[in-house]
Amino acid sequence: MTDLPNNVSARVAALFACHFFGFGLFLPFFPLVLEFRGISAAEIGFILGAGTIARIAASPLLSNIADRTDQRRLSILVYSIIGAGFISLFYLPGGLLLAGTAMIGYMVIKAPILPLSDAYALDTARNTGADYARMRLWGSVGFVLANLAGGVLAAESTAWLIVTLTIAASLATGFVVLSLPRQQKDTGDKLSDLEPGASPFAQFWFWPVLALLGLFQATHAAFYGFGTLYWRSIDVPDFNIGLLWAIGVVAEIALFTIAGKLSLRFDPPVFLFAAGLAAIVRWGLFPFAGSFLFMGALQVLHGLTFGAAHLGAVAILAKVVPQRWSGTGQGLLTASIGIQTAIGLAVSGALFQQDPHLPFYLMAAAALAGCVALVFAAPVIRRHIGREEA
Incomplete structure (x- = not known):
């Protein structure tokens, strides 16, 4: 069993908390942000539908890129920064095209972060004996806190704060993953790439x-x-x-x-x-x-x-x-x-x-x-x- 620092599980918990805090703001409240920008209900439905389809396709593809390059941590960092960039488009004036680009781009680029985080947490549990579920529960805590924060800020005059907090959560996800150690490859994998x-x-x-x-x-x-x-x-x-x-x-x-x-x-x-x-x-x-x-x-x-x-x-x-x-x-x-x-x-x-x-x-x-x-x-x-x- 590989020895990792004792506080690795705490940092993995923070990774989940930061990611789910952003998700807890985005999922319930960004349709409101779109509405405040004058986007119709039908247009909001189209954006969310297109984003969902794109997200479903992107998750295994972008996760596979991270696996093939053996750069899970770097991938989470890059995806988090790009995700923050897409949400930053809401600071610019614009209509349906800009809002659609921001929403769909964010949904696509953030899609692999949870599976990659899960993969890292499961490897941490396997390598150190840490409890995966206790790390993962902090994602639920982050989601609830985001729901509460978003409920307070769900007004047109404070919608920009929802945008700002979502950007901050995405960047925090990237910064937390930088603090995680690189995991050693499991040379004992019985299912080798060389075995057709x-x-x-x-x-x-x-x-x-x-x-x-x-x-x-x-x-x-x-x-x-x-x-x-x-x-x-x-x-x-x-x-x-x-x-x-x-x-x-x-x-x-x-x-x-x-x-x-x-x-x-x-x-x-x-x-x-x-x-x-x-x-x-x-x-x-x-x-x-x-x-x-x-x-x-x-x-x-x-x-x-x-x-x-x-x-x-x-x-x-x-x-x-x-x-x-x-x-x-x-x-x-x-x-x-x-x-x-x-x-x-x-x-x-x-x-x-x-x-x-x-x-x-x-x-x-x-x-x-x-x-x-x-x-x-x-x-x-x-x-x-x-x-x-x-």
């Missing part, structure tokens, strides 16, 4: 498993797209809606806090089973939650539906993908989640217009299908995990 067909990317079993890993996260599509609209349609106050979102993130943080101990008792497929079963309960009961207490109880399940699904997926990829290509593997997972979530959003939108309950029933059905598929996939996953650990 040895890479999991060249094997058929990998791609259905990758799709399955993405499916468990994609069961959140209806909630991410229409959860707030659904709650507002049944007259839940905006303040309570904010509390409900916060409960979900706190539950996620709580799971990350204890996940290291859980992983000693349960293997990654068990985390996925837990996520799938929790999703069946959460989304199946979502339309029946008529009280704040009931809604809050279902939000607690976010710790499993998101947190357990994330931990199980990244752990599986960390065990079956060679260390050198771990950034590419995590980038492919991000793409799998993105593609299936986009499909889920599109279908959920059509169903929501017919009946606001239907999208959540669809998510419960998707989770059930995922659990059934996992029954057949788990032996394959465990066999390949065992092969790597042998």
